[in-house]
Amino acid sequence: xxxxxxxxxxxxxxxxxxxxxxxxxxxxxxxxxxxxxxxxxxxxxxxxxxxxxxxxxxxxxxxxxxxxxxxxxxxxxxxxxxxxxxxxxxxxxxxxxxxxxxxxxxxxxxxxxxxxxxxxxxxxxxxxxxxxxxxxxxxxxxxxxxxxxxxxxxxxxxxxxxxxxxxxxxxxxxxxxxxxxxxxxxxxxxxxxxxxxxxxxxxxxxxxxxxxxxxxxxxxxxxxxxxxxxxxxxxxxxxxxxxxxxxxxxxxxxxxxxxxxxxxxxxxxxxxxxxxxxxxxxxxxxxxxxxxxxxxxxxxxxxxxxxxxxxxxxxxxxxxxxxxxxxxxxxxxxxxxxxxxxxxxxxxxx
Amino acid sequence: xxxxxxxxxxxxxxxxxxxxxxxxxxxxxxxxxxxxxxxxxxxxxxxxxxxxxxxxxxxxxxxxxxxxxxxxxxxxxxxxxxxxxxxxxxxxxxxxxxxxxxxxxxxxxxxxxxxxxxxxxxxxxxxxxxxxxxxxxxxxxxxxxxxxxxxxxxxxxxxxxxxxxxxxxxxxxxxxxxxxxxxxxxxxxxxxxxxxxxxxxxxxxxxxxxxxxxxxxxxxxxxxxxxxxxxxxxxxxxxxxxxxxxxxxxxxxxxxxxxxxxxxxxxxxxxxxxxxxxxxxxxxxxxxxxxxxxxxxxxxxxxxxxxxxxxxxxxxxxxxxxxxxxxxxxxxxxxxxxxxxxxxxxxxxx
DNA sequence: CTGCCATTTGACAGCGCTATCATTTATGGT
DNA sequence: ACCATAAATGATAGCGCTGTCAAATGGCAG
Numbered sequence: 001x002x003x004x005x006x007x008x009x010x011x012x013x014x015x016x017x018x019x020x021x022x023x024x025x026x027x028x029x030x031x032x033x034x035x036x037x038x039x040x041x042x043x044x045x046x047x048x049x050x051x052x053x054x055x056x057x058x059x060x061x062x063x064x065x066x067x068x069x070x071x072x073x074x075x076x077x078x079x080x081x082x083x084x085x086x087x088x089x090x091x092x093x094x095x096x097x098x099x100x101x102x103x104x105x106x107x108x109x110x111x112x113x114x115x116x117x118x119x120x121x122x123x124x125x126x127x128x129x130x131x132x133x134x135x136x137x138x139x140x141x142x143x144x145x146x147x148x149x150x151x152x153x154x155x156x157x158x159x160x161x162x163x164x165x166x167x168x169x170x171x172x173x174x175x176x177x178x179x180x181x182x183x184x185x186x187x188x189x190x191x192x193x194x195x196x197x198x199x200x201x202x203x204x205x206x207x208x209x210x211x212x213x214x215x216x217x218x219x220x221x222x223x224x225x226x227x228x229x230x231x232x233x234x235x236x237x238x239x240x241x242x243x244x245x246x247x248x249x250x251x252x253x254x255x256x257x258x259x260x261x262x263x264x265x266x267x268x269x270x271x272x273x274x275x276x277x278x279x280x281x282x283x284x285x286x287x288x289x290x291x292x293x294x295x296x297x298x299x300x301x302x303x304x305x306x307x308x309x310x311x312x313x314x315x316x317x318x319x320x321x322x323x324x325x326x327x328x329x330x331x332x333x334x335x336x337x338x339x340x341x342x343x344x345x346x347x348x349x350x
Numbered sequence: 351x352x353x354x355x356x357x358x359x360x361x362x363x364x365x366x367x368x369x370x371x372x373x374x375x376x377x378x379x380x381x382x383x384x385x386x387x388x389x390x391x392x393x394x395x396x397x398x399x400x401x402x403x404x405x406x407x408x409x410x411x412x413x414x415x416x417x418x419x420x421x422x423x424x425x426x427x428x429x430x431x432x433x434x435x436x437x438x439x440x441x442x443x444x445x446x447x448x449x450x451x452x453x454x455x456x457x458x459x460x461x462x463x464x465x466x467x468x469x470x471x472x473x474x475x476x477x478x479x480x481x482x483x484x485x486x487x488x489x490x491x492x493x494x495x496x497x498x499x500x501x502x503x504x505x506x507x508x509x510x511x512x513x514x515x516x517x518x519x520x521x522x523x524x525x526x527x528x529x530x531x532x533x534x535x536x537x538x539x540x541x542x543x544x545x546x547x548x549x550x551x552x553x554x555x556x557x558x559x560x561x562x563x564x565x566x567x568x569x570x571x572x573x574x575x576x577x578x579x580x581x582x583x584x585x586x587x588x589x590x591x592x593x594x595x596x597x598x599x600x601x602x603x604x605x606x607x608x609x610x611x612x613x614x615x616x617x618x619x620x621x622x623x624x625x626x627x628x629x630x631x632x633x634x635x636x637x638x639x640x641x642x643x644x645x646x647x648x649x650x651x652x653x654x655x656x657x658x659x660x661x662x663x664x665x666x667x668x669x670x671x672x673x674x675x676x677x678x679x680x681x682x683x684x685x686x687x688x689x690x691x692x693x694x695x696x697x698x699x700x
Numbered sequence: 701c702t703g704c705c706a707t708t709t710g711a712c713a714g715c716g717c718t719a720t721c722a723t724t725t726a727t728g729g730t
Numbered sequence: 731a732c733c734a735t736a737a738a739t740g741a742t743a744g745c746g747c748t749g750t751c752a753a754a755t756g757g758c759a760g
Binding site for chain 3: 731732733734735736737738739740741742743744745746747748749750751752753754755756757758759760
Binding site: 366368369370380381384385388412413415416417418419420421 | 716
């Protein structure tokens, strides 16, 4: 009765319930059972019911590896982030997840810890899964990584930043422009001596710093001594430390832009502890508009990024290319940003 | 020259470079090439070099699906979390990731958004990948989910909480006990009228509330009116709102325990805004010891959880079972917790 | 009742890799 | 030199599923 190999379960098969078992139980051929699951409308209702019953009775669970091998579709999207502890990435991931999961895709996640060698290794191992799409962070993949990605002929979205020559597709915003705009905004509000504090100095932090520098130059008040950076990992404590360092050295500073909200919040906490009044004694601005930004005392002026939307858009771009076999036009999407002015800066106006 | 099918590339194969191509180029049989990649020490150095050269020259990337199908090993671990925006999970995930990635495993991530029907669906789809292991959050999987998990004969770790009857393995700590201890600690410090504020009220929040209630009962000063919960999603704003509600109604309260740091921080922010002195007018305690807890004004008394370690341990348990085909003894690991006393509570002592 | 089309079902082969077992070649002790 | 043992290589046969194409079935006009 049962298929020839069922009698002596081989060590390889592990006794798993297969589609053939289901088909046999339902009295149809395996291929019909397959269709009943993948394209139900192609199978008469009578057989379909029988097959579904058999599936439930046997507790059949499809084998994804076999399906992928046969159809060269994996329904897997690989996502490579530089970090998870940085709160922007969980938000981004949520957007990606909520778009892909309903479409039947699963997410394979990897974390480079901001090391670009890691990125190459991870891209390589993730490509072994032949994912149907890949999302990578930033636009600074090294050449070999780019070649790998290109060679895989898999849809790719570079996320977070904007580039004129995407590997494939691109969803993000200009960190340079955002930072530039923020500084110009402060300048228009009357600030002149503005400092910059950054940590980790990954490519995006770098570009924010460049935005700051250009804005200062364009206003003819650039001063390299007003810039302080650290290679250390971002934290509240580091924000406090760097703030103390820069502000002690340059008490003439009127405002400081931080490369992210965590550092800025650390500085505000420190000011509260030391009795330095923000924004009267010093104004402070952050970047990202994390949830705590508006809760600080004083609330933090910062740049808001539509992270969840960015994740959604990136996922949609992938799905578009998977379905239509060609990317949406344009292949680049600018999600933009918004300068959020709060009490940590606007004293000079009044 | 080339293998029989190479001439007319079939529509299915998509012209991918296969192991046979590598073998042919290196002048060996496919199986030897396979070994050179998986168990290099089994192949003579001479052939190994040839094979590696061929791999590089052709840009060969192994097909994971084929490997899984043939070996019934997927090198995939599925992780199911209820949320990513809750900051505890990224930390946990980092610990998992950093343990599994060096061991050659990849992470398939899914997010239930705290919906238990979602959990069942996700478990089902993730099982289709035949993961080599699964990590699920909490111990309250519904019966069908448990059966699925059990039937899959895959190593499973339930994480975050402790249970006497794990599906397979269990790494976590007792939320009940942690909360109980925190309240007893406050009582020992002289507090009597202690309130509790909770949100989202997932199983872990529930158990923390139970811990609070039992500690109050054991001290014979239990009062149901001192408990306020909401089904809404946790946020700073909600913490502030619930705090206002409870404290207005019960100004006699001396301390309030919050089900997590976010709510507690929201309350502290609100107190700062309203000029309520913490801990003089009201003491506040949180849960989780997120990075911002010690930076608040005043710093927050809370319960510290070794999240990264918990993730690591869970991953190690999986690896142990995968390698040894039996779970570590004991199959349960208590990562414990630590009560962190900070300025938001200890005024009564002095 | 025949013939034509659309719909439903099935047979076959193969996706790319590895477990298993058989075979060949090198190693070393007497 | 011999044979016993170990190490290196290969042939075969699937893993579980689906693409492709062929066969069977049903419906209906003439």
